[in-house]
Each structure stands twice: as C-alpha cells, then as structure tokens.
Amino acid sequence: MGRIVLDQVSKCFGDVEVIPPLDLTIEDGEFAVFVGPSGCGKSTLLRMIAGLEDLTSGAIAIDGEDVTEVPPSKRGLAMVFQSYALYPHMTVRKNIGFPLRMEKMGQAEIDKRVETASQSLNLTDYLDRKPGQLSGGQRQRVAIGRAIVRDPSAFLFDEPLSNLDAALRVGMRLEISEMHARMKTTMIYVTHDQVEAMTMADKIVVLQAGVIEQVGSPLDLYHKPQNVFVAGFIGSPKMNLFSGPEAAKHGAHTIGIRPEHTDVNTTDGMWEGRVGVAEHLGSDTFIHIHDTGLADMLTVRITGDIAVKHGDKIFLTPQADQIHKFDAQGLRIE
Amino acid sequence: MAIVAQSSKFSTYGRPILAWGVGLLFFFPIFWMILTSFKTDADAVKPEHLIFFTPTLENYLNMTQNYDYWRFARNSVITAVSATVFTLFVSIPAAYAMAFNPTRRTKDVLMWMLSTKMLPAAAVLYPMIFLAKGIGLYDTHILVIAVLSLINLPIAIWMLFTYFKEIPKDIIEAGKMDGVNTWGEIKEILIPLAWGGIASTALLIFIFCWNEAYWTVRLTTVDAATLSKLIEGNRAPEGLFFGRLSAVSTAAVGPIVVLGWFCQKQLVQGLTFGAVK
Numbered sequence: 144m145g146r147i148v149l150d151q152v153s154k155c156f157g158d159v160e161v162i163p164p165l166d167l168t169i170e171d172g173e174f175a176v177f178v179g180p181s182g183c184g185k186s187t188l189l190r191m192i193a194g195l196e197d198l199t200s201g202a203i204a205i206d207g208e209d210v211t212e213v214p215p216s217k218r219g220l221a222m223v224f225q226s227y228a229l230y231p232h233m234t235v236r237k238n239i240g241f242p243l244r245m246e247k248m249g250q251a252e253i254d255k256r257v258e259t260a261s262q263s264l265n266l267t268d269y270l271d272r273k274p275g276q277l278s279g280g281q282r283q284r285v286a287i288g289r290a291i292v293r294d295p296s297a298f299l300f301d302e303p304l305s306n307l308d309a310a311l312r313v314g315m316r317l318e319i320s321e322m323h324a325r326m327k328t329t330m331i332y333v334t335h336d337q338v339e340a341m342t343m344a345d346k347i348v349v350l351q352a353g354v355i356e357q358v359g360s361p362l363d364l365y366h367k368p369q370n371v372f373v374a375g376f377i378g379s380p381k382m383n384l385f386s387g388p389e390a391a392k393h394g395a396h397t398i399g400i401r402p403e404h405t406d407v408n409t410t411d412g413m414w415e416g417r418v419g420v421a422e423h424l425g426s427d428t429f430i431h432i433h434d435t436g437l438a439d440m441l442t443v444r445i446t447g448d449i450a451v452k453h454g455d456k457i458f459l460t461p462q463a464d465q466i467h468k469f470d471a472q473g474l475r476i477e
Numbered sequence: 478m479a480i481v482a483q484s485s486k487f488s489t490y491g492r493p494i495l496a497w498g499v500g501l502l503f504f505f506p507i508f509w510m511i512l513t514s515f516k517t518d519a520d521a522v523k524p525e526h527l528i529f530f531t532p533t534l535e536n537y538l539n540m541t542q543n544y545d546y547w548r549f550a551r552n553s554v555i556t557a558v559s560a561t562v563f564t565l566f567v568s569i570p571a572a573y574a575m576a577f578n579p580t581r582r583t584k585d586v587l588m589w590m591l592s593t594k595m596l597p598a599a600a601v602l603y604p605m606i607f608l609a610k611g612i613g614l615y616d617t618h619i620l621v622i623a624v625l626s627l628i629n630l631p632i633a634i635w636m637l638f639t640y641f642k643e644i645p646k647d648i649i650e651a652g653k654m655d656g657v658n659t660w661g662e663i664k665e666i667l668i669p670l671a672w673g674g675i676a677s678t679a680l681l682i683f684i685f686c687w688n689e690a691y692w693t694v695r696l697t698t699v700d701a702a703t704l705s706k707l708i709e710g711n712r713a714p715e716g717l718f719f720g721r722l723s724a725v726s727t728a729a730v731g732p733i734v735v736l737g738w739f740c741q742k743q744l745v746q747g748l749t750f751g752a753v754k
Contacts, residue, residue, distance in 0.1 A: 195650050216656040228647035232669040241665075242655035289655070 144206045145296035145329030146171045147192060152201035154187055154353075161187055162353035164201060169297075169331060169346070171206075174323050176332045178340040179350035179376075185333045186301055188350070192331065193299050194218050205296060216245075221290035222299040225306060227282045229274040229289075235261070236270040239288040246293075260288045280311045291322075297329035304339065316343060337377055341365070349373050371473040374399045380429055382467070385438040389414075395468035395476055402429065402444035404465035409451065412458025416441065418451045432457060507730075514723035521719035536724030544707060546728060553703040553729075555618055556693070557686035560625035564633045564682050565675065567626070572637035573663055577649050587638065590631040598628075598691050609696055616697045624696060625686045633682050640674030641667065680740050687733050704729035 147169040154162040162184045169175045177185040190196040192203060194215035202211045210218050221242075229238050236257055243253045261267050264284040274282055283303060290298055300319070304312045320343050323330050334340055340347050341361045349356040349364065349372070357369040361377075368374035374382050384399040406412070407430070416435035421428060428448055432441045443459060451457060468476040513521050515532040540546045575583045605624075606615070614620040644667070652666045668675065690705035697706055708729055711722045 193654060195653065215650075215653040216658065220654065222651070222654045224647045224651060226645060226647045228645065228651035230648060230651075230666060230670075245656040245661065245665075289651075293655075 148204045150202045155199045172327045174330045174345045176340040176344035183350040184353035189333045219296045221295035223286045223303045225302040227286040242293045256292045260292045300332040380442045383441045396471040397469040399467040400461040402442045404462045405443045406460045408458045412460040414459045418455040510723045514727045516720045518720040549707040556621040559622045560686045561683045563626045568633035576641035636678045640671045
C-alpha cells in the first residue's frame with residue numbers, strides 16, 4: 144500500500160516561498176513523475192514527502208495516516224539519491240542489508256533478502272566489493288537494491304539517472320520501469336528530463352516555481368497541455384509557439400504547433416520560410432526554419448529524409464486539428 | 478623555459494635543504510634538552526663541557542628516587558586520557574549537530590565557542606582557584622579533567638566540524654531514510670567515515686592536555702599534580718640544576734613524542750585538513 148496525499152503543503156526558506164500551498168494525490172501503485180526546470184521545487188517537494196525537509200504548512204498523509212510530524216525513518220519510504228549516497232565504508236552486501244539491520248531483522252533473513260535483491264539487480268558478483276570499486280551504473284543498482292530490500296510502501300527517486308552516461312541512462316530507465324511493472328509499488332520520480340517523464344510515468348506532475356502547472360498522463364500532457372508552459376516543456380523537439388496576427392486568425396493570443404504536426408513542401412503551403420540547419424537522424428529529420436515572419440525559428444520534424452539544404456525556400460502547412468490555442472493568460476482554449 | 482628550469486633546480490636542492498634546515502632548527506632545543514639531561518648540574522653550565530662530557534644517569538635516578546616521577550606520570554595519564562575521552566564525548570555530537578543540522582545561528586555559535594579561547598587565562602585564574610577551593614575540588618583529578626576538557630572543547634569541535642563537513646549530507650540522509658536514529662547515524666555512519674579525523678583530533682587534544690601547564694600547575698599541589706608540575710618544581714630560581722630540569726623535561730615529553738611519532742600520519746592529516754582541499 145502507498146497512497147500519498149499532500150494537503151495544502153507549502154515550503155518557505157526564510158522569507159522565500161519556494162512552494163506555495165499545493166494539493167496532490169498519488170494513488171497506490173502509481174508511477175508519478177515530478178518534472179520541471181531546475182529550481183522549480185520538485186526535489187524539495189520529494190524531500191518533504193520523504194521527511195528530510197520540514198513543511199512550512201499543510202499536511203502529508205500516507206495510506207490515510209498523517210505523517211507530517213513523523214521522522215523519515217518511520218514513514219516506510221525508501222529513497223534513491225542522485226549521488227547514490229552509498230555508505231563508502233561498507234561492502235555492497237552490508238550496504239543493501241543496512242536498512243534491515245537497522246530494523247533488527249535476523250541475520251539469516253537479511254542474507255536471504257540481500258541475495259534475492261542482488262540477483263534481480265545483477266549484483267551477485269559484486270557483493271563483497273566496496274562502492275568505490277564499482278562503476279556508476281553498479282552503484283546506482285546498489286542504491287536501488289538498498290531501497291527494495293525493505294519492501295517500502297513507496298519509492299522516492301531524486302534524479303537517479305542524471306549522473307549516468309546517456310546509454311546507461313536509457314538502460315536503467317527501462318529497468319526501473321520493469322521493476323515498477325513487477326512490484327506495482329508506488330513510485331515518485333523526480334527529473335528535469337521530460338523524456339524520462341514521458342517514458343516512465345503513469346502520472347506526470349509538471350512544476351514551475353513551486354506551482355503545479357498540470358497533472359496528467361503523458362499523453363494527456365502531450366495532446367492537451369493546459370497552458371503555454373506545459374506546451375513548451377513537454378515534447379521533443381519543443382512545440383513551436385508564437386503570437387501575432389497568425390494566432391489572431393485562429394481566435395487565440397498564442398498558438399502552438401508541434402514539429403511533428405507540420406507538413407513540409409518545397410513548392411507551396413500556408414507559411415513560407417528558409418531552411419536553416421537540418422539535422423538528419425536517418426529515421427527522422429529535424430529542420431530549423433527561419434524568416435517565416437511568425438517566430439525567430441520554427442522546428443519541423445519529418446519522418447524519413449528530405450532533400451533540402453541550408454538556405455532553400457520551404458513551405459509549411461500545420462495540421463489544422465493539431466493546433467493548440469492559448470489565451471492572453473497563456474491558458475488553453477478548447 | 479628558464480623559469481621552469483630554475484624552479485625545478487630549487488625543488489631538487491633548495492627545498493630539501495630549506496626543509497632540513499627548518500627541521501633541525503626546531504629539533505635543536507629538544508636535542509639540547511636530551512643532551513643536557515645526561516650531564517651533572519655542574520657540567521651543564523660549564524662551557525668546556527658543552528659537547529664533550531661524561532654522561533651520567535644521576536639526574537634520572539634522582540628524579541625517580543626523590544621526586545616520585547611515577548606518581549606525576551600516572552596523574553598525567555589519568556587526566557589527559559580522561560579529558561580527551563570526555564572532550565570527544567561532547568564534541569562529536571556537538572560537531573555532528575552543527576555540520577548536518579545547521580541553523581542560521583550555527584556560524585555564530587562556532588564563533589562564540591572560539592571566542593572563549595580568546596579570553597586570557599590569567600584573567601580568570603583567581604576566580605577559578607577560589608571556585609575550585611570553594612567546592613572542594615582543588616587538587617583533584619576531576620577538576621583537572623574538567624578544566625582540560627573545557628579549554629580544549631572549542632578546538633575539538635572546530636576540528637571535527639571541519640571533518641564532518643566533508644561528509645556528503647546525502648549519506649546521512651540516506652541513513653535517516655534507512656531507519657537509523659541519531660545515535661545510529663553517529664555510530665554507524667559518522668564515526669566510521671570520519672575515523673581519521675576523529676583520531677587526529679583525539680591525538681592533538683591528548684597532546685594539548687598532556688603539555689598543559691598554566692592550569693595544572695596552579696590548580697594542583699600534590700594529589701592531582703601532573704608532569705608539568707614536576708617540571709615546574711625543578712625550576713630553581715637561581716637558574717641552577719639544568720641537568721635535573723632537563724632530565725625531568727625529557728621524561729615528561731618522552732611518552733608524548735613516542736606517541737606522536739607513531740601517529741605522525743594522522744597528525745599531519747589532521748593539521749592540514751581543509752587547507753589542501
């Protein structure tokens with residue numbers, strides 16, 4: 144079980160309010176991702192749930208029980224840190240078994256659980272090594288192992304993959320998703336990487352300056368961003384957003400069109416521009432287009448390849464049903 | 478290129494010569510003290526016996542037979558060890574609290590602790606003596622241990638604070654998440670990780686306690702008198718008895734020099750910690 148409810152939770156550091164009062168519910172078994180630019184308060188929010196950071200006001204309940212004043216060790220949560228935070232003086236075996244030893248569990252049971260956890264994480268060969276003798280990916284596995292042996296009611300991940308290289312990051316991302324599918328335990332995952340958020344989450348919480356901009360499934364956020372911030376933050380490459388007469392034509396202050404929702408033609412189309420950099424990925428091509436009179440630069444994404452070069456004239460036509468409209472306050476118009 | 482060549486020449490020859498020079502300069506008084514301790518009091522002041530003399534153990538025999546060296550030594554061991562243990566017992570939790578749960582006032586508290594070291598000891602000598610006599614602790618081990626602990630606490634806390642600051646906060650927080658209480662954090666995580674720092678702090682405090690003279694000489698007479706008091710007692714106002722004084726001094730610093738020699742590594746690490754980072 145692990146249903147986490149935040150009720151009017153807020154945080155001030157001195158006079159600075161980093162998180163204005165907010166409400167949020169994370170259902171049992173859900174994979175929730177907090178995503179936002181750095182400094183948006185997502186890690187602080189996670190640390191408040193963990194109990195590592197005091198609340199300025201509000202309350203946190205886990206499975207219906209108010210844990211606002213409960214110390215971190217008694218909340219039944221496990222956390223994986225960005226820096227892994229392994230105990231450098233202990234072997235992998237001791238690191239993973241540490242939380243169990245603190246629970247005064249019998250040595251036989253500890254050994255059994257450490258064995259099971261290390262098998263599922265491919266760590267059996269490294270049990271007698273110290274963290275200093277492991278690679279980044281292995282250290283991260285040990286940190287995860289230390290979290291899973293306890294059988295917590297929820298896992299908290301604080302940017303766990305940002306210290307890994309790109310290839311390893313993709314691999315670990317899959318492993319964590321697999322782990323969630325297998326264990327079905329509540330997980331809260333903090334990242335600034337919207338690709339991680341989109342690929343892993345059941346529910347994404349987009350934060351900016353401590354305020355929840357939108358909560359929803361990855362596809363909700365992709366198809367129906369509630370405001371300009373979410374529209375620009377979710378999706379890669381970023382949505383093209385612009386204001387002006389073209390937006391007014393659609394009865395909006397700002398309109399947005401995703402790079403993949405724009406048709407490209409070299410002979411005619413709705414908007415005209417000049418090709419800047421074209422990035423050929425093989426499967427896709429990203430073309431950056433200038434001189435459209437709409438925005439400094441528009442990005443379009445084409446499946447496959449297209450024969451254009453720098454400086455060529457190009458025509459764009461947005462798919463009419465894929466245009467996102469926003470009012471002067473930046474909110475979505477249906 | 479010329480600059481590189483010059484600097485490498487300096488580091489090959491100049492630096493070792495300089496280092497040895499400074500080293501010998503500092504070692505000389507100790508060497509002279511040991512040398513003098515093997516001279517008779519009469520020889521010690523005669524220029525013709527400056528280097529060449531007939532060595533004698535007379536001073537050492539005199540010290541153990543007439544002055545009860547072992548009683549002073551025992552008192553030194555009891556007070557220095559107890560004061561070091563007590564200092565660590567208080568300073569480890571204090572430094573831990575300030576390093577990992579700092580408040581807006583932590584810096585001020587640290588400064589305030591250090592400021593107690595700025596108080597001239599002479600200013601509080603008489604109040605201390607009256608106080609000690611008033612509560613019946615004058616010339617007791619307890620008093621000496623308390624005084625030695627108190628004068629060394631600020632340094633111990635500062636040193637340990639610096640070491641503990643080097644430990645990533647995440648590790649302590651991971652401990653919290655893993656269900657460790659405060660005592661467990663100190664015992665299971667902090668002490669093993671900061672072991673080198675704690676050892677060098679302990680060693681340094683022990684040396685300070687062992688060599689402390691201002692208070693131990695003035696707050697004791699017989700029962701709790703330490704080796705400092707023994708040296709003080711052999712200091713003749715006429716400037717005689719240099720041989721005897723040297724023997725007592727050598728016997729007093731001997732144990733600490735041996736200890737320091739074996740713990741050199743920790744000691745150097747302790748003194749340069751933070752400076753090289």
